Amino acid sequence: MTDGGIRAKEARTPPVEGTRAGGVRPITDRVFRVALTLALGLLGLSVVGQVALDSRPRLMLQVTSLFIAATAATVIAVVGVARSRGVDRRWRLLVAAGPLSTLPGAFEWSSQYLSGNPETLKLTPVESIFLIAPVLTVIGLICMPAAPDNRPTRAPPQADARFRPRYSHTVIALDSLMIILSMFLIAWYALLRDIVGSPMSGTSFVIAVVFALTSALLVVVLVLVATFRQPRNGRALALLGAGLITTALAETVLVQISLPDAEGVRSTMPLWAGAAVGPLLVALAMLAPERVGRQPAPSTNPDLGRLGWPGRSDRPGRSDRSGWFGRSSSEIRQWLHAYLPYLPLGIAAALVLATALREGALSGLPLYLAICLASLVTLRQIIVVTENQRLVSDVQLAHRRLQHQADHDGLTGLANRALFTRELERAVGLHQQDGRPVVVLFCDVDHFKTVNDTHGHTAGDKLLRTVAVRLRAALRQGDLAARVGGDEFAVLLADTDPATNPHAAGEQCARRITAAMNRPFMLDGEPERIEISIGLALSDGREPSTTAEQILHQADIAMYNSKNRRRGLAPARSPGISDVQ
Helix, strand or coil: CCCCHHHHHHHCCCCCCCEECCEECCCCHHHHHHHHHHHHHHHHHHHHHHHHCCHHHHHHHHHHHHHHHHHHHHHHHHHHHHCCCHHHHHHHHHHCHHHHCHHHHHHHHHHHHHHCCCCCCCCCHHHHHHHHHHHHHHHHHHHCCECCCCCCCCCCCCCCCCCCCCCHHHHHHHHHHHHHHHHHHHHHHHHHHHHHHCCCCHHHHHHHHHHHHHHHHHHHHHHHHHHHHCECCHHHHHHHHHHHHHHHHHHHHHHHHHCCCCCCCCCCHHHHHHHHHHHHHHHHHHHCCCCCCCCCCCCCCCCHHHCCCCCHHHCCCCCCCECHHHCEHHHHHHHHHHHCCHHHHHHHHHHHHHHHHHHCCCCCHHHHHHHHHHHHHHHHHHHHHHHHHHHHHHHHHHHHHHHHHHHECCCCCCECHHHHHHHHHHHHHHHHHHCCCEEEEEEEECCHHHHHHHHCHHHHHHHHHHHHHHHHHHCCCCCEEEECCCCEEEEECCCCCCCCCHHHHHHHHHHHHHHHHCCEEEECCEEEECCEEEEEEEECCCCCCCCHHHHHHHHHHHHHHHHHHHCCCCCCCCCCEEEEC
16 A cells, blocks of 8 residues: 555645654644643543442543543544644544544433433434444545555565565455454454344344444454554554554444343443543544654664654664564564464454354354455465465575676676686696696787777777677687686686696687687777787696696786787796797
């Protein structure tokens, strides 16, 4: 889920009072912390008072605190909407339906509290008005601005930025289906089963079912948004989650109380918590400011602070400290991101197992849902295993490509000096073990500097590539050609038979190279002849202490001898080397 053009439109919106470059900030961090502490403190005092009081005084305290919380939620929601712009105002305006409906809801619940038995409520058509708020809240959650695109994704990581994992959308779809079916199964055991099995009918039955389904829908969308969309305002998301879950639990209790012959609910505390605490937390989420100056966390090391409260790592001068069990907040966030979708699945599995143990078997709708969930999990694991195997192959291929790039010249495709030196050292090692001769040719392109200066570096690169192609064509299978300098090439003859004359084998290879270079080379539309000087060096057992560096140096000297002879200069002689014209 991304914002698409929304984010670009928001960037053109002029800043208003209470906003900064780091994000939407209806109020400052300090004011937000004070408001949050004050609200939680007052709610805590109300809870303590309800525990201490009995009967009528407890109901009066609940009604009073309910009106105070409803008024505060309404004011906070209005402030949050007024002090935001663009897409940030859009989601706040939609979510505000919940807090704004709290005040009329307070009158509705209070009239039932004070006019009869508060533990026996009836769902009337008027209650359907309160279903509008959850629907708008779901849309508001979806409209919350998402984090930048470098946030982590549930899809497997990409081996190459040019290729998109083929199963990424499939995995996301399967995870979403698992969450939806798991929440529906939880709702069935928590409430829907009792509603379907009760004598309730007509409008009351429809309203009760819709209440149960909207509560489950809120939790489903919350988990999906937190997992896949990753809203950029983590504090707002955390408060919204706490408030919506509290409201959903309270609505579950409300429907249970409204069922005929309801048993097991003998307290108005859950209803008060949903009507007072839930909307107030949702309203506070609308005031939660985004952090200023936060850099988006990279996909490999996201910051936990996006999902929760402002952590120490978000403050200036603070580092990412260890969290649970010595893990860093980044590791904790990655863990939550990976396993959060499986929380409802685990709860649903526990309920299914408990039912099977208690009743001896599953039947009906729970059985079909359990089969669907098991099939989805199995299919997802097969896809993930397949994708992991493909990713392992991609990583191995990328490793081979990197190794090839590290060992080969980027212009000519021949081996570079490092690879040639390693292979030469290996050949010297074999020579010291079994006396196998080592033959090395050192080649230099004559007049290369003149080509570069006269025709440009592009022509010089073309010349080097041509030399490389012809050099490779002149060698036997297994011989190694390398570019060891700007216009310098080296050849290592492979598997030279000790029974043959190594010097003759080297000279024969040099003649093939010279013949390959004699073919005309087109340079700026004119045929040119490539001239190359070749030096030959070998180790055939006469000097057992010869090293790879010494052999390469001798071949270099032999090449310069060949070049000097072309210029009419006396070549320098050295044992074990010869020049080839």
